[in-house]
Amino acid sequence: MSNPYFSNDPYFGESEKARKQRAALGVPSVPQAPQGQGYQGGAYGQQAYGTPSGTATMPPAPVSDNLEHAYRMPAASAVQTGRMTYDDVIMKTATVLGTIILFGAFNWFGPAAIGMPGLQMPLLFIGAIGGFVLGLVNAFKREPAPALILAYAALQGLFMGGISFIFEAQWSGIVLQALLATVATFTAVLLLFRSGKVRNTPKFQRIVMVSLIGYAIFSLVNLVLMWTGVMENAWGIRGVEVMGIPLGVLIGVAAVVLAAATLVIDFDGIQKGVQRGAPARYAWSAAFGLAVTLVWMYLEFLRLLAILRGDN
Secondary structure (H helix, E strand, O other), rough: OHHHHEEEEEEEEOOOOHHHHHHHHHOOOOOOOOOOOOOOOOOOOOOOOOOOOOOOOOOOOHHHHHHHHHHHOOOOOOOOOOOOOOHHHHHEEEEEEHHHHHHHHHHHHHHOOOOOOHHHHHHHHHHHHHHHHHHHHHHHOOOHHHHHHHHHHHHHHHHHHHHHHHHHHHOOOHHHHHHHHHHHHHHHHHHHEEEEOOOOOOOHHHHHHHHHHHHHHHHHHHHHHOOOOOOOOOHHHHHHHHOEHHHHHHHHHHHHHHHHHHHHHHHHHHHHHHHOOOOOHHHHHHHHHHHHHHHHHHHHHHHHHHHHHHHH
């Protein structure tokens, strides 16, 4: 029984099925020599078969020289082979977060600067609804679409700028506190992941996914109770006190921990993507995933800090 690699390789032979498929597509089994150059099997100075009469042929380079040359050549980098790198992920993430910050700043300062402060709330609602819809679209797309990801970032920025302005007007300095807390948590989780002290095991991932589903259900129920007027508290169920502590504080801490755990899954996915040679375009998917988690974490810190500061 012959070596299967040699049997299927076009240079050493191929199966009958592969040969028929190649013939049907019109693909040659081996690279064709330029016209007029056939088998150059003669000695130096001798005419090779298929070479016009009177034309001298140069001897082919020794195989050992070709192999040595190939061996000494540097290995192709991930960039040359079109594979995703950590630099790709960093650059794409910076682009997405930069877009969020840019449009957030526009909704914070822009309406007042152009003399239309009433425009801020419509932009906030457009950003909230549009960002939610595009977030779902990007999450379920099989292939990353940079234009849609940047559109999501722009709409999310409008929402973030408007909601941050409202919180800052009520609690001075809270936006900076939430930003610092988000950056500090992101850095801490990244360092813990790089050190190997936290890992994305199957059990860890199951716990996180179940917790995410539970938190999503709680948030939806709380939102419905607030909209229907069942809960008159501004924070809904979060405003209920348990042993003198607002339930929102406990839930907020749990939500921040859950967001940090989601970051671990994000980092693990990026690491596996780079190690497995994912196409470079998937750096956009990694950037989108990180942006969604960081936006969520920032909003949780913003709400947690607001509940802790109360009416101050």
